[in-house]
Amino acid sequence: MKRDSEADLKAQKEEIRRVIRGRLRALDSAFRAEASLVICELAAQLPAFRAGKCIGLFAPLASEPDLHPLIEEAWAEGKTVLLPRLWREGTVPHLEWHAVKDWSEMTDSGPFGLREPDPERCPRVEPAQIDCVFVPGLAFDSTGLRLGRGGGYYDYFLSRIGANVPRFGIMFASQQTENLPRQPHDQALPAIVTEDGVVSFSS
Numbered sequence: 001m002k003r004d005s006e007a008d009l010k011a012q013k014e015e016i017r018r019v020i021r022g023r024l025r026a027l028d029s030a031f032r033a034e035a036s037l038v039i040c041e042l043a044a045q046l047p048a049f050r051a052g053k054c055i056g057l058f059a060p061l062a063s064e065p066d067l068h069p070l071i072e073e074a075w076a077e078g079k080t081v082l083l084p085r086l087w088r089e090g091t092v093p094h095l096e097w098h099a100v101k102d103w104s105e106m107t108d109s110g111p112f113g114l115r116e117p118d119p120e121r122c123p124r125v126e127p128a129q130i131d132c133v134f135v136p137g138l139a140f141d142s143t144g145l146r147l148g149r150g151g152g153y154y155d156y157f158l159s160r161i162g163a164n165v166p167r168f169g170i171m172f173a174s175q176q177t178e179n180l181p182r183q184p185h186d187q188a189l190p191a192i193v194t195e196d197g198v199v200s201f202s203s
Contacts, residue, residue: 144201
């Protein structure tokens, strides 16, 4: 019975992923560029970003908001920019954070087609040093529950960093959906930045 329930939840998530991917494909390039810029401007104004010295970010996929302006703003302000490498230890997903100073230090070797820091050039930084972290997602609902791409990397990471570390989702407003199915490992976010504003959720 439990197996059937888990299978049903996974099937529901896959259907939501299919729907949201369709919405993302429908966004035209002009809207995507403008919305991404607004998202970066809103994120850069967050007190946690302004005060933070070591910021966890991500190199976006083509379907995700373009975070290049936010990352470059962090560099311009002298912040340490951390970008993740994804890897597995058996079945356990891990995010490994590396300090990146320039786009030339990135490679195209990551899962899902992600660009990742070159570990030979970018020093590894322990998660305890992160002052503020921004995370991607494929969908979110009205409670702040986040749906990723199915690898579990961010859920595992978020479950292990301190609750006092500010964390924000970065998504387009059209990625919001109703009542995401929840499994025990799924992590909700206290706030998500979209082009429509910063959406905060009660804990």
